[in-house]
Amino acid sequence: MSAPRRFTGDTLVIASHNSGKVREIAELLAPYAAHFTTAGALGLPEPEETGDSFVANAELKARAAASAGHIALADDSGLVVPALNGDPGIYSARWAGPEKDFALAMAKVEEGLAGKTDRSAYFVCALSLAWPDGHVETVEGRCYGTLVWPPQGEHGFGYDPMFRPNGYAITFGEMDPTEKHEMSHRADAFAQLVERCFQ
Ligand SMILES: O=P(O)(O)OP(=O)(O)OP(=O)(O)OC[C@H]1O[C@@H](n2cnc3c(O)ncnc32)[C@H](O)[C@@H]1O
Numbered sequence: 001m002s003a004p005r006r007f008t009g010d011t012l013v014i015a016s017h018n019s020g021k022v023r024e025i026a027e028l029l030a031p032y033a034a035h036f037t038t039a040g041a042l043g044l045p046e047p048e049e050t051g052d053s054f055v056a057n058a059e060l061k062a063r064a065a066a067s068a069g070h071i072a073l074a075d076d077s078g079l080v081v082p083a084l085n086g087d088p089g090i091y092s093a094r095w096a097g098p099e100k101d102f103a104l105a106m107a108k109v110e111e112g113l114a115g116k117t118d119r120s121a122y123f124v125c126a127l128s129l130a131w132p133d134g135h136v137e138t139v140e141g142r143c144y145g146t147l148v149w150p151p152q153g154e155h156g157f158g159y160d161p162m163f164r165p166n167g168y169a170i171t172f173g174e175m176d177p178t179e180k181h182e183m184s185h186r187a188d189a190f191a192q193l194v195e196r197c198f199q
């Protein structure tokens with residue numbers, strides 16, 4: 001295997017159209033990239049997520065944005081629920097429908113869990129850094145926890161209000177963002193990416 005390619009300090013494009021994610025990525029990235037912009041700010045289209053895994057979709061989104069000329073970082077993430085055979089998984093965004101209604105998406109998860117005792121779940125975050133020549137570096141992070149009902153807390157985004165990480169008495173929705181950044185699936189993936197490409 002060849003050595004990982006390092007980020008060289010150019011402008012970095014955050015290849016996501018999700019403002020919750022962009023905010024978290026910008027905060028995690030601040031120490032490593034002085035200049036960054038977003039796919040939305042550059043007017044780049046949102047590519048169709050046709051991959052069959054988090055990694056495949058992260059690479060597809062990163063490559064699509066990098067083709068515009070700057071190194072790009074994409075995140076494909078989601079909530080995996082073993083009692084729902086892994087759903088919503090890579091379809092986590094799509095479960096919220098065109099209106100991006102996560103109250104609806106969380107209610108669908110809860111409905112699926114009716115009568116089930118296993119309420120374990122984990123978040124996955126694949127991060128892919130792509131160069132304009134097509135090279136990619138990809139990592140995957142996880143965070144394990146339990147699903148609670150009703151949803152609790154106003155912080156974060158997506159499924160955060162119903163996810164209580166193991167070892168905590170509160171949901172991601174109730175957690176201070178700086179604390180989520182220390183132990184989330186995105187933080188786990190970030191630590192791996194920093195070690196590979198930013199040090
Ligand atoms: O593809 P981009 O443009 O980045 O934005 P997206 O929202 O479509 O992102 P994904 O395709 O990766 O879908 C992931 C969904 O999983 C959910 N998700 C991911 N990370 C999460 C987190 O930290 N907390 C809560 N929900 C999360 C969230 O609802 C996302 O919409």
Ligand SMILES: [Mg+2]
Nearest residue numbers: 018049076093
């Ligand atoms: Mg998406």
